[in-house]
Amino acid sequence: MPAKSVFISHATRDDAQVRELRHNLELLDVLVWTDSENLNAGAALTKEIERNIENADAFVALLTLNGLKSSWVRKEIRHAQKSGKPIIPLLSRDVEPVLLEGLFPDEPIAIKLTDGTDAIQSALPQLRAARPGWFTIPPTEAALSRVADHFFVVIVLVGQEHPKAELSEDAKRFMNSGFGI
Numbered sequence: 001m002p003a004k005s006v007f008i009s010h011a012t013r014d015d016a017q018v019r020e021l022r023h024n025l026e027l028l029d030v031l032v033w034t035d036s037e038n039l040n041a042g043a044a045l046t047k048e049i050e051r052n053i054e055n056a057d058a059f060v061a062l063l064t065l066n067g068l069k070s071s072w073v074r075k076e077i078r079h080a081q082k083s084g085k086p087i088i089p090l091l092s093r094d095v096e097p098v099l100l101e102g103l104f105p106d107e108p109i110a111i112k113l114t115d116g117t118d119a120i121q122s123a124l125p126q127l128r129a130a131r132p133g134w135f136t137i138p139p140t141e142a143a144l145s146r147v148a149d150h151f152f153v154v155i156v157l158v159g160q161e162h163p164k165a166e167l168s169e170d171a172k173r174f175m176n177s178g179f180g181i
Contacts, residue, residue, distance in 0.1 A: 004131070005031040007056035007085075009076040018062060020120045028128075042047060050079050059085040059129060063110075064092040068099060077103050088130050128163035140154075 006025060010018045024033045042133045049072075053059060054074065059080035067073045080087050081104075089110040111126045119147055126139040 003029050003031050004057045005033065005055065006060050006078070007053050007076075008034045008056050008060045008062060008072050009067075009080070010034070011064065012063040013066040014062055014064050015032060017064075017120060019058070021062065021114060024120055024124055025127075028124075046075075048173040049076060053079050053085065054083050056085065059087045060127075061089045062092075063089050063095050063100070065094055067092075068071060069094065074103065081105075086131070088127065090127075093119075 008021060009017055016035055022034060027033050033056060057074075061067065061073065061077055061080075063073070073139060077087065087104075087108060089104075089108050091097065091100075091110045091112050093113055097107060100107055100110065111123050111130070114122045122128055
């Protein structure tokens with residue numbers, strides 16, 4: 001299945017939350033477009049943003065008090081609506097759904113963010129439910145550890161081996177399996 005893509009609309013003041021959201025979505029193999037990460041100097045701003053909204057499979061609006069005040073967020077939501085994109089509103093704790101009335105013709109089902117540092121992480125199950133079949137299951141820590149050992153083995157084989165380098169037991173098993181040669 002080809003990777004899915006999401007355009008994230010947000011206020012610049014919310015870049016920290018957007019970085020976390022972007023990171024978590026990318027771990028789930030979702031391609032993420034945000035102006036703070038993807039705009040290049042000299043690009044025609046409105047055209048570039050509109051093109052990327054049109055090219056995205058879905059549109060996520062991070063609606064904080066900053067986002068609700070942003071004329072750009074409102075423009076981006078209107079363009080996503082005009083383009084027929086599925087829109088997933090993420091509401092910060094201090095934003096009530098009634099505040100969405102001016103942005104959407106019908107009140108959308110929004111995902112309410114929780115308090116605390118894990119607000120984005122806590123919203124991921126609801127995001128996954130909003131777009132069934134989009135997300136891969138993230139690897140477990142044990143699987144990542146095994147991949148890291150194998151990656152180390154590749155580095156040792158490609159680069160010069162250091163006489164004091166020690167391989168983990170998993171890396172030694174990999175080397176002896178015939179795949180590490």
